[in-house]
Amino acid sequence: MRSQQEWPVTGPAPSDEWLLAGRYRVDAPIGSGGMGEVWRGYDQQLDRRVAVKLMHRTAPVVSAGAEAVALAEAAATDRERFLREIRTTARLEHPGIPAVYDFGVEERTDRIYLIMQLLYGSTLAELLGGEDPLPVPWCAATAAQIAATLVDVHRVDVVHRDIKPSNIMVIHGGLVKLLDFGVAVLQGAAALPRLTQLGRTVGSPPYMSREQVLGNPVGPATDVYGLGCVLHEMLTGRPPFEESPTRSYQDHHVNTPAQSLRAVRPGVPGAIDSLVLAMLAKQPGDRPEAEAVYETLLPFASADDASVGAGPALDRDPRRPFLRPLAPAPRAAARTAAAAAKGSPVPPLDVDEAIAVRERVRELVDDGHLQQAIDVLDDAVARARHIPELALEVKIDLASTLYTADEFSRAAPLLDEILPQLAARDGQADPAVLYLRYVAGVSHAEAGDAEAAIAQFTAFLAHADQVDPLFRDAKYQRGIMLHATGRAAEGLAELESVRPLLAAEYGPDSIHVRALDRRIAHLSRSSDGDVSKGRED
Known part of the structure; x- marks a missing residue:
């Protein structure tokens, strides 16, 4: 089972008696992000596996004066952002987003915890590690599912702002999940005052839009840009821009025009090449909306192409929801999901x-x-x-x-x-x-x-x-x-x-x-x- 994040976990390992709310047993670490750690857990009341996300511990303030005030304000902001993630994710009832079951505060450490659906699958970052490029229908289906999720996300005035391969997971049955709304910012008057202030850069450098790099206001077009970067990487094996000693990712996103996919992979259909170029437009107003991205990719996502056999395991084929809607996952995959997803090799x-x-x-x-x-x-x-x-x-x-x-x-x-x-x-x-x-x-x-x-x-x-x-x-x-x-x-x-x-x-x-x-x-x-x-x- 792979995590929603790729960074190593820090902090002490839980004991066998570590229970949250007397109900959720915390078992093993999965990963860690900017605001919280993710653990594999178990709901003793409903007898089911869960994911437990814990907000990072706040470092003790050892300074005084204005610095102490600033650190305390930053800690309060991080706490509020984590709570906002809970509220945001909980109201986004979409198959492309992990379900939220519960949340609360751990009594011993005053850490906020979030109980979520435990996912079994592979992050897109892991799937991109192969020598051969991913099949075009596979890439189109993955991006189309993310675009469909973004349509609903944007309708409730939420911008994810960190679309990247490690925040995308393909689970059994081919369903694609968009993870980690920890840096999402709510749009509109209800979000004021903004917790992520103008001028503060948030995101991941290879996938950041021009407006993010410049610290300008972001909107739904920011997510479209990030998805364009991810689609480019799926189809070519690399993001649209590469950092060098003289040019940073940020510099490229602000100043370097995107290049045609077909210069790297000639077999990419012209419609997809044009779509990605539009998604990577420098000005937000020049980019298509997520719904238009979905509609453009749909014919390619549902193409019954034998080339998919060269891609990842068929039980995680993202075309499945398009070709066989609501079809059950293969029996063998369902039986071995828990064991196989924990990684290989396993100790005897x-x-x-x-x-x-x-x-x-x-x-x-x-x-x-x-x-x-x-x-x-x-x-x-x-x-x-x-x-x-x-x-x-x-x-x-x-x-x-x-x-x-x-x-x-x-x-x-x-x-x-x-x-x-x-x-x-x-x-x-x-x-x-x-x-x-x-x-x-x-x-x-x-x-x-x-x-x-x-x-x-x-x-x-x-x-x-x-x-x-x-x-x-x-x-x-x-x-x-x-x-x-x-x-x-x-x-x-x-x-x-x-x-x-x-x-x-x-x-x-x-x-x-x-x-x-x-x-x-x-x-x-x-x-x-x-x-x-x-x-x-």
């Missing part, structure tokens, strides 16, 4: 660590923190691949935890993978094998795969003891599945065979037996095509 898991992991997982499951337990096991599975026996044990724990968490669509195929290995090692009648057979049957049934459920229940019943309560339930569920797959007679016969087992356990007139009889009667009527004589209670 040894036996002692595996024991500690299993103990930790038991504690988390007992406390009801199932999603966090699954995260721990996902990581352990990725690290245990070098030792087959160790990997098998960790996968067993993962499958059991997924089942407990009702994540049946993940549990079922994992159980199909590990059961043959486990049965070959311990035997078909081993209690652990039998229990996992039953769990696999239920998981397949809940996931809607009746045939696979029947197969697993059948394997379980072949070796299970009839006094085991799971034996009765497996027969019952197999009967239901058989009936559902068109084998009505077999299904009803299986359900009939459950009656004496229930009668022996609870009595022939028990509520269990009566409920089974009603179920059988209902299925019999549906098999005969007549369900009007009654209904199942």
Whole structure:
């Protein structure tokens, strides 16, 4: 998982007991920006992963007089800017912006914190590091998504002011997110007095507009310029201007006209070349609006071009939202997102660590923190691949935890993978094998795969003891599945065979037996095509 920022984190590592508001566990650092640090965290109340952004600690003021006053005012301004980021980001409900869940103040240090959506993906800065240029449709789709986000951002009088590759992330499914509104400035009378004063330069030098460099007022056209710089870099591998010992980025942005993309990459379509030149116009009034940028890029973003195969992983193909709107992400990518996004290579898991992991997982499951337990096991599975026996044990724990968490669509195929290995090692009648057979049957049934459920229940019943309560339930569920797959007679016969087992356990007139009889009667009527004589209670 990559961060919203690229700078190293400073400050002490959190302890296992570091909780914000008694709810948000702060786990591991992700990155740090100008105003705050970002950590990977966990919401214990809702059992989900989150990103935690903490405002930097204010350095103690050791001077006196006017300097002390200035430092105190700067600290207050930074604090207000962080609060403004919270308010700004929270009201921008757009798929191109990370969702804000909560915010508050950490009691121990009086640091403001922001709880946000945790993103799994790669920043554009990371994706630009390859030897080959990115495919044109890929670049157009990425920039078009950012332009669409900017349209909504600008409509609420917000200017981002720091559009750059490290503030753009491509996540699974190809959705592009615009990150870090920490230097955004609100436009209009509601923003006065301005917290970022005229004459103060804010932004990143390779992507700053002329008006930013000069400290002049900024507006939506500033973001269009920054996006033009980013699009130029995507298509050519470098920003529109390069710093030298005699010419700074700032000097270029003020005085040097932008050059045609086709001088560097002749295959760039003329419409995109003209668009980027317009986006990099020196005067803000000469640049197109974000909506016009989107409309120009749209035909290229939705081009079904085979050249995309040369670009980043297809599960992060930014054309996906244009070519297959609302399409689900590939199953394999969804399963491995947490492990793969943490980076590679990962240190292998040894036996002692595996024991500690299993103990930790038991504690988390007992406390009801199932999603966090699954995260721990996902990581352990990725690290245990070098030792087959160790990997098998960790996968067993993962499958059991997924089942407990009702994540049946993940549990079922994992159980199909590990059961043959486990049965070959311990035997078909081993209690652990039998229990996992039953769990696999239920998981397949809940996931809607009746045939696979029947197969697993059948394997379980072949070796299970009839006094085991799971034996009765497996027969019952197999009967239901058989009936559902068109084998009505077999299904009803299986359900009939459950009656004496229930009668022996609870009595022939028990509520269990009566409920089974009603179920059988209902299925019999549906098999005969007549369900009007009654209904199942």
